[in-house]
Amino acid sequence: MGRPREFDIDEALERAMRVFWERGYEGATLSDLTGAMGITKTSMYAAFGNKEQLFRRALERYTEGPASYATRALEEPTARGVAEALLHGAARTTTLPEGHPGCLTVQGALAASDAGRPAHDLLVGWRNDAGLRLEERFQRAVDEGDLPRDADAGRLARYIMTVAFGIAVQAAGGLGHDDLQDIADMALRNLGSRP
Secondary structure, rough: OOOOOOOOHHHHHHHHHHHHHHHHHHHHHHHHHHHHHOOOHHHHHHHOOOOHHHHHHHHHHHHHHHHHHHHHHHOOHHHHHHHHHHHHHHHHHOOOOOOOOOOOOHHHHOOOOOOHHHHHHHHHHHHHHHHHHHHHHHHHHHHOOOHHHHHHHHHHHHHHHHHHHHHHHHHOOOOOOOHHHHHHHHHHHHHHHOO
């Protein structure tokens, strides 16, 4: 029987998520990660596997935590409500006082050397999946009559996702919550009363 862990797995994973959020996959060194997590490299490997496996777990935590607004947005009763919840959620989450400006799923894959390719591909897949789920939700709105029959669900989803990820990039560049909220509101005005 092995020795019991001397650290809180959830707390260590939370700290790793924040390092990846701030520095991206390639920018986060093992020393950065283990220092923030308060554990040794041996403990990290034993608990989480390698850096890529730790990143996958951190992304899951981000998806279920700070980025959970996106999943909740899909449950809004109208397409307009979905778009509002996504864009306002992006403005809020990318400027959290306790978080790092921007979005882990955007920042995490900005640099993509061969070593960072698995993380880059994982995040591209994550973003593409989010866009597909949004497109499916907008198609449901078309089918239910909430959106006009000639509405292009795919185009609308790509537009909303592009604005949401653009908000994340602007947040990482230092734009504040009020300005980002204004961008979200402008995009929503451009949609009209029925996207």
